[in-house]
Amino acid sequence: MQKSTARISAATLARRLGPESPAGTGPAYRQLAHRIRSAVLDGRLAVTSGLPSERDLAVGLRISRTTVAAAYSLLRDEGWLDSRRGSGSRLRLPDSRGASGASGTSGASIGLGPAGLLGYPGSTGDEIDLSVASLPAPAGLIEQLAALAVEDLPAYAAGGGYAPFGLPVLRQAIADHYSAAGLPTKADQILVTSGGQHAFTLALQELSVPGDRVMIECPTYPVALDAIRAARRIPGPVGLPGPGQIGDTTAPWDADLIAATMRQTAPRLAYLIPDFQNPTGALMDEATRRRIVDAARASNTILLVDETFRDVPFPGHPALPPRMGSFDDGQRVLTLGSLSKSVWGGLRIGWVRGAPAVINRLAAARSLADMSGPVLEQLMAAHLLADPVAVLDQQSRRMADGAALLTAELADIRPEWQVSRPQGGAFLWVALPGPFATELARAAHAVGVLITPGPRFGPDGTMESYLRLPFTEPADRLVTGVRRLSAIADRAAATAGRLSDVPGWLT
Ligand SMILES: Cc1ncc(COP(=O)(O)O)c(C=O)c1O
Secondary structure: OOOOOOOEEEEHHHHHHHHOOOOOOOOHHHHHHHHHHHHOOOOOOHHHHHHHHHHHHHHHHHOOOOHHHHHHHHHHHOEEEEEEEEEEEEEEEOOOOOEEEEEEOOHHHHHHOOOHHOOOOOOOOOOOOOOOOOOOOOOHHHHHHHHHHHHHHHHHHHOOOOOOOOOOOHHHHHHHHHHHHHOOOOHEEEEOOOOHEEEEHHHHHHHHHOOEEEEEOOOOHHHHHHHHOOOOOOOEEEOOOOOOOOOOOOOOOOOHHHHHHHHHHOOEEEEEEOOOOOOOOOEEOOHHHHHHHHHHHHOOHHHHHHHHOOEOOOOOOOOOOOOHHHHOOOOOOEEEEOOOOOOOOHHOEEEEEOOHHHHHHHHHHHHHHHHHOOOOHHHHHHHHHHHHHHHHHHHHHHHHHHHHHHHHHHHHOOOOOOEOOOEEHHHHHEEEEOOOHHHHHHHHOOOOOOEEEEHOOOOOOOOOOOOOOEOOOHHOOOOHHHHHHHHHHHHHHHHHHHHHOOOOOOO
16 A cells, blocks of 8 residues: 655655764664654654665665664664565554554543544633634724624625625635735635635545545644544645754755655645644745645645735744745645634634636535525625735734743743744744653643643654644733643653653653
8 A cells, every 4th residue: 555654765864863962872773763763753754654775874874784774673673663575664653652642643632632622622711721823803803894894784685695605805805815915816716715724624525535645744733634534534744843943943844855755655635834834833935835836746736735824924024935826837736814813713714715617616515515604704804805904913913922922931931941933823832851741731731721732733643742832812821821831841741751661652
């Protein structure tokens, strides 16, 4: 069976492993095995990636073939590697994996998901919620938009009320928003949806069938991952953050690895978040965007490009790289957009931009589920998009203030936690000093704070040393929330450390 992850070259593996630890002790083969294991646990190397041959890796890392052979042998003995004569070696997770969330239902061990925003079924509603990244609407804005929309209503109420593609006035406003930003767009390229998640699920279900591979970034947005699984598609993760790159949010995408994955696994779809990626906050550079679109063309993969956070770069940010849709010949890229993060999640306005023929297919599919979207909210969105600059600026400033506050607070109380330095978006990606994120989330729940641990952002239960912290809560709640986390962190680390003595635990 064709795998959903690629066989990686020695050069790619060397990049994913990062530099040798200067403090590395023990024989060289043990250090190499440790680096490979760590890269898997950090999500840098996808589980089931094919490794290069011993000879190629020895040449690539400029070490002896005996060292590579001994490292592979150790990994094989420990259950981290499957080797078959003629088909090489593939990474895997050891069989008995404790309760680290490695079961493939990431986060399930603490009652998280797979249920999107309903991920904390035991929540009382009083907790400080650092699991959802969502700003309140600007004061008075929604009321103002509603008043404007109500004035338009009589003309619409006199008609039948159905518009499966979206109200023409809103389709045009969204098309104009793209055109004004440098990507010429016509209204017939737009389908209005009930938020970005609706847009994603619709495209996923209409453009692939059960059993198809969907390439994803690892880490990625968990609710998209849930949708892929629920639709019985196979997620094929490509590791994102390079070693030591958590603070460098400009270039974590490895274009060679992505191109190789597309070439070898021919995924039907690939889901990417190039602008202030969820959860790393990373921003994809122009050359990588261009290469990925080219690779998708060659492997006949459709790119689902989620631009939910594109409209909230922090104030003063230089112009963003062109949208991936600009490198498309019209068939390869479907762009998913939403007002949920840049304006307000309660509006439930999202959209898909693509070739008119695809938009027609998606509109036919959407009408099977909900026929059409509500008129009032679409009119509100059309008014907003007629003049969005002041609102987007205000929301961007709030995001930037939240980021500055959270970054400063963490530097003060937990300087050993490494944090990303996003230039937009709604969260920090935090590298803890050990694999205790799930335990911390469990303990946090008990002190009234909800957080999302790293394993929730990938398909394999790895990334136990990571945490996503949104900065969209009001300042006082944000500070109280992270202080509570800090207060319980050492105990959570110790508990996770004790559990890690269980044979097979993933550390
Ligand atoms: C990357 C990404 N895409 C889509 C969504 C869902 O957006 P919406 O509320 O518009 O459905 C989110 C919500 O957090 C998100 O982070």
